[in-house]
Structure formats: C-alpha cells, structure tokens
Amino acid sequence: AKRAGRGRYRFFEQGMDLQLHERRELEIDLRRALALKQFELAYQPFLDLSTDAVIGFEALLRWNHPVRGKVPPLSFISVAEENGLIVKIGEWVLMTACMAAASWPGDLIVAVNVSPLQFKADTLLTTVSTALERSGLAPERLELEITEGALLADTDNVLATLHSLRALGVKISMDDFGTGYSSLSYLQKFPFNKIKIDRSFVSGGGADSEAILRAVSGLGSNLGMAITAEGVETAEQLGRIREQSCTHVQGYLTGRPMAPDQVELFLQEQPIA
C-alpha cells in the first residue's frame, strides 16, 4: 500500500512539473510575442440604444502564435499580470488602439481594457498621454475600461490617477459590473462615465438577473452615467434591455469582434453616430 501511495505521489509530482514546464514555455513565448508582432487587436462595436448608431469599438487583445494558434486572452493575461509583462503589452494595446481609432471616421470611440497591474506600475498616465499625442486622437474618443480589481488596493493612488485621466478628457468605464464585491460603493467613490453590466445579468433571463439589470441601469442613469449591456446575443435579450435604462449595447447580436481591416467595411453598412 505504501508503494502504491508513493507511486501516486511521484506521478502527481511529475504532473506538477509538466504544468510548471508548460507555464514556463508560455512565459517565454509571451516575452517574445511583442517583438515578433504576434499580437493583434480585434474590435467589437457598441451601439447607442436610442439611435442604433455605432458609437465606438472595444479593443480586444488577440495572440496569434505560430504553433499554439489563436490563444484566448483569458488564458494568458493572468500570466502576463503575474510576471509584469502586462505593462509592456498594455502600452502596445493603448498605442495601437489609439492609432487605429485616429483613422476611423467621425467621432467614433475606442474602448481599451486596462489591467489593475497597469495602475500599480504608476506609468499609466504617461502611457495614455503619449498614445494620445502620437496618434493625434482626441482624448474624448478614448475610454478606459477598468474592473474592480484595480480599485481594491491603494485606493488613493488609483483615485488620483483616475481624476488625472478625466482631467485629460479621457472617459472611464467600470467593466464587468456586478461580478465583484463592492461595486455599489465604488460607483460613488470613483469618477466613472459608464457602467458595463456583465453578460451574466444580460443572458441570465431569470427573475433575479432581470431585477439586477433594472436596479443597476436605473441607478446608473440616476447618477448620470451611460450604461452598456454586455454580451447581448439574441433579439429577445435586446428587447429586454430596451425596457431598462440601458444606453448602449454590445454583443454578438450587434457585432462580433473583428479584425482591424474589417472595421471600415462594417461601418459602410451601419449608421454612425
């Protein structure tokens, strides 16, 4: 019995080694990805619910690895956060997204996801100003999406950074609203322009998610914020959010994330604000 136990232990240990090894390989690949130009941004449109016009696009990070294929962001962003690479990647994302948006027609907005780690790095304000300057994009056309994770630690510093960003003219959205712990108190404390209600409350369909959707969109509109319903996939879901105080919609129904060169084509078939 002892032997079998030991054998199992060894086997388990080997399994761990393999995971560690794979992780290390992923890290090495990730370090090279920027230099090898393996990253790309996909752009997903969001629409104004009162006019159905396209207001802007959210930039979503894509990693095209020659062997791994298309690696989804959720499987490498946490690794990039743990080893700090997310700061460099985030700089690339901001610069690339601002450059792209500067070439779009009208006053279309680009929304960029910002990792909590980018706040910790203390360079966010400089990175944003540099991206705006080099691209020539008007600050009003840039929205930064942050999750509660960014707001948890070092509140004073984060608050100061958010106010400086607002002073630049940049807009701030609270992403994945409702999935964290203290969303409501954050709404009062931090200077948000927009709340993005998490897909789980939009697709839920049950009485609970309906009530949450109603409460949050009502609250947001009373606070003078824009409210985006995320992850709308069906006409029925769209119908339901139209009955709430949501102002914007984003989801597969109104447009999938698309390659940069598809944006122009998409806009030819859509009303623009």
Ligand code: C2E
């Ligand atoms: P997110 O910011 O909440 O982005 C929305 C995610 O939902 C995207 O997944 C998008 O493709 C997906 N989505 C949009 N509409 C629908 C829909 O109707 N149905 C369903 N099922 N999904 C929909 P994606 O692109 O895989 O990104 C996942 C997450 O990775 C993002 O969630 C965001 O947290 C993170 N991420 C993406 N790009 C960046 C980036 O440049 N920087 C950082 N720090 N995080 C990023």
Ligand code: CA
């Ligand atoms: Ca987002």
Ligand code: CA
């Ligand atoms: Ca989200």
Ligand code: CA
């Ligand atoms: Ca999310």
